[in-house]
Each structure stands twice: as C-alpha cells, then as structure tokens.
Amino acid sequence: MARVATKEGALVRFANWYSRRSVGREVEMAGVIGHTPWNMIGWGALEFGVEHSHKVDERLKALAATKAATAIGCEFCIDIGSAIGRREGVTEEQLRDFHNYRESDAFSELDKLVMEYAEEMSKTNVEIPDDMFARLREHFDDAQIVELTTAIAIENFRARLNNALEIAPAGFSEGAYCPLPDRVAVTSPNGAP
Secondary structure, three states: OOOOOOOOOHHHHHHHHHHHHHHOOOOHHHHHHOOOHHHHHHHHHHHHHHHHOOOOOHHHHHHHHHHHHHHHOOHHHHHHHHHHHHHHOOOHHHHHOHHHOOOOOOOOHHHHHHHHHHHHHOOOOOOOOHHHHHHHHOOOOHHHHHHHHHHHHHHHHHHHHHHHOOOOOOOOOOOOOOOOOHHHHOOOHHHOO
16 A cells, blocks of 8 residues: 555546556556646656657567666566566566576667666666767667657656555556566576566
C-alpha cells in the first residue's frame, strides 16, 4: 500500500479508464497523484505524448524504460516495463540477461547503446558523454533522440515517484520473469534471483 492514500474523482476515474484501455488494469499511481490535479494533468500529458510518439521503435523505448527502472530500483516500473517489453518483442532471454547486456549476444549493438543511454540518464548527476551522443546520432535523428530521451526521463519520473511513495508492483508480468533492480542484481550472480 502506498504511503499516501489514493484519492477518487473525475480525473482519477479518467486516468483509470485510460490505464485499463492501454495496459489492461488500473494503476495505483493515478489515485495517489490525483491529490494534485495540476500535477496529474501534467503527468497525463507526458504519458500521452510518449505513448503516441512513434519515431523510435517501441521495443527500444521499452528496453530503455526498463533499464531506467532497474537503475532506479522501482519494482512497479520493472514489472510493467517487463510486460510492455514482452508485448513489444523483448524476449525472455533478453530479460534474463538484462544486467549483462553489455556482454550478451541477446542484444544488438543498438539495444546496448539505448540501454547504456538509459543508465546514464538515470544517474543522480546526468552527464552524457559526447562519444555516447555521437553514437546515438549514428542511429537516430534529432526528433528520435528527443523522443527516446523523453521516454527515459518520464520513466525516471515514474520510478522516483513510485519509490518515494512506496507504490507496489501491480502484477503486470503475472509471474513471468522480470529483471531485478540493479542494486539487488549486483549481489546476485548474473542478476538472477
């Protein structure tokens, strides 16, 4: 249960309707952020924008978001990100090898670059090296870089809000494998539970 009780109201009902439509169920975050309608509207606008922007492959955005979630350690976001990733073509092998992505043959060089970018953007002090940005430019135009960056940034928002307010996983992956948070994977061999 979250640290803040969920709130009811028209905006929360709309957010829950939209959530059921897009991901199959309601999310506790909607009722929690519903305490501040203007923040809820801003969050909703960002979510809607990322969801409807399709300049970057959805699978790559899912990999990036899930990598940001593991870096921050948000179990809710890892759960939903893994489920969305599977829907977009992320394989079971990739999820199991998530923390070893740099050495893994399960990921393309572009997958690895996107995940590395998400890691860098999820650090406390964001300092994207020039060589990484140059590598991104080899694969993405300006609009795609902005879209990918926005998808990672909103995942940082979600994950940090969920962690601070203790919003628990909602079972989106329904017992399927999910990567561990980075801080836990470091203590486990190969990131396995």
